[in-house]
Amino acid sequence: MRFLDFFRSSKQGTAAIAKERLQIIVAHERRKTGTPDFLPMLQQDILEVVRKYIHISEDQIKLSLDTSGDVEILELNISLAENDEEP
Amino acid sequence: MARVIAVTSGKGGVGKTTTSAAFAAGLAKRGFKTVVVDFDVGLRNLDLIMGCERRVVYDLLNVIHNEGSLNQALIKDKRLDNLFILPASQTRDKDALTLEGVERVLDQLRERFEYIVCDSPAGIEKGAIAAMYYADDALVVTNPEVSSVRDSDRIVGMLGSKTSRAEKELEPVKEYLILTRYDPNRVESGEMLSADDVQEILAIPFLGVIPESQAVLEASNSGIPVTLDEESDAGSAYMDVVDRYLGEERPHRFMQAAKKGFFSRLFRV
Numbered sequence: 001m002r003f004l005d006f007f008r009s010s011k012q013g014t015a016a017i018a019k020e021r022l023q024i025i026v027a028h029e030r031r032k033t034g035t036p037d038f039l040p041m042l043q044q045d046i047l048e049v050v051r052k053y054i055h056i057s058e059d060q061i062k063l064s065l066d067t068s069g070d071v072e073i074l075e076l077n078i079s080l081a082e083n084d085e086e087p
Numbered sequence: 088m089a090r091v092i093a094v095t096s097g098k099g100g101v102g103k104t105t106t107s108a109a110f111a112a113g114l115a116k117r118g119f120k121t122v123v124v125d126f127d128v129g130l131r132n133l134d135l136i137m138g139c140e141r142r143v144v145y146d147l148l149n150v151i152h153n154e155g156s157l158n159q160a161l162i163k164d165k166r167l168d169n170l171f172i173l174p175a176s177q178t179r180d181k182d183a184l185t186l187e188g189v190e191r192v193l194d195q196l197r198e199r200f201e202y203i204v205c206d207s208p209a210g211i212e213k214g215a216i217a218a219m220y221y222a223d224d225a226l227v228v229t230n231p232e233v234s235s236v237r238d239s240d241r242i243v244g245m246l247g248s249k250t251s252r253a254e255k256e257l258e259p260v261k262e263y264l265i266l267t268r269y270d271p272n273r274v275e276s277g278e279m280l281s282a283d284d285v286q287e288i289l290a291i292p293f294l295g296v297i298p299e300s301q302a303v304l305e306a307s308n309s310g311i312p313v314t315l316d317e318e319s320d321a322g323s324a325y326m327d328v329v330d331r332y333l334g335e336e337r338p339h340r341f342m343q344a345a346k347k348g349f350f351s352r353l354f355r356v
Contacts, residue, residue, distance in 0.1 A: 013277025019284045
């Protein structure tokens with residue numbers, strides 16, 4: 001959903017493309033370099049807890065740490081398939 | 088208290104040495120005792136931009152390795168009394184640049200100067216780390232172009248993690264953005280990232296734009312820091328940047344397209 005924001009720029013021309021590409025790659029690279037070591041382990045642990053109750057696969061769970069201003073946001077996304085079958 | 092200012096960018100060719108020379112000369116013009124140090128070991132060019140290439144005898148690495156004194160290595164600028172240059176070695180290997188040695192030299196410089204401007208080499212290797220490691224402030228020189236902005240973001244990340252201030256958990260290095268080779272006409276027609284765009288992505292305080300200018304090449308041709316040509320657009324833009332760094336309010340110039348002043352105001356900072 002957040003990615004939709006990148007397409008809202010009203011400016012014409014290649015500068016808008018440059019900005020959009022930069023925002024995506026910079027956000028991606030910041031996440032990689034700024035990610036604490038424990039995130040993958042935390043993700044694994046949460047996955048196991050959730051699996052006790054719901055059947056989900058590894059790629060249905062997304063954990064990310066973002067900063068906006070002074071606030072750090074730990075975002076956990078678990079997407080559940082409509083029926084239990086794999087897509 | 089002396090301040091160590093790293094001039095850095097990650098990407099090469101964006102104007103680090105031009106900015107180092109112009110900024111240091113600008114500080115000296117404002118009455119501060121300033122030294123500009125070249126960290127680009129093996130590819131020194133600050134001496135050429137400053138117009139003192141024929142006066143280099145000893146260099147930074149000679150001082151680090153006690154082969155010459157700091158006094159022997161410092162070159163006094165012929166135009167500004169307050170300005171000195173410490174050149175890099177042209178022959179030595181980059182590995183000779185030790186953090187411990189750099190700290191020793193910077194400590195000596197801190198006793199004698201108010202501002203120590205460190206001209207970083209391109210890249211994120213040893214020389215670039217050495218130039219930023221002991222910095223109090225950093226000027227992040229960026230072109231309004233994708234690879235430069237991306238590399239600057241990388242450098243901003245390193246300033247927050249791979250510097251003495253970061254490792255000792257002191258007050259973080261103060262980062263400032265300088266956008267060079269800016270062309271407001273191309274920004275207005277949507278061909279070039281605007282100052283707003285770059286600020287939004289990098290999210291560090293903005294000192295100003297330096298317009299794409301013939302004066303920069305002419306200054307480097309003659310070995311004169313461009314701030315000594317204050318009549319020129321780039322020279323006056325750099326002086327504004329110096330004054331903003333020193334805490335003065337200066338309206339932003341050179342950000343509007345030549346005509347259609349009204350429309351471009353929408354993009355103003």
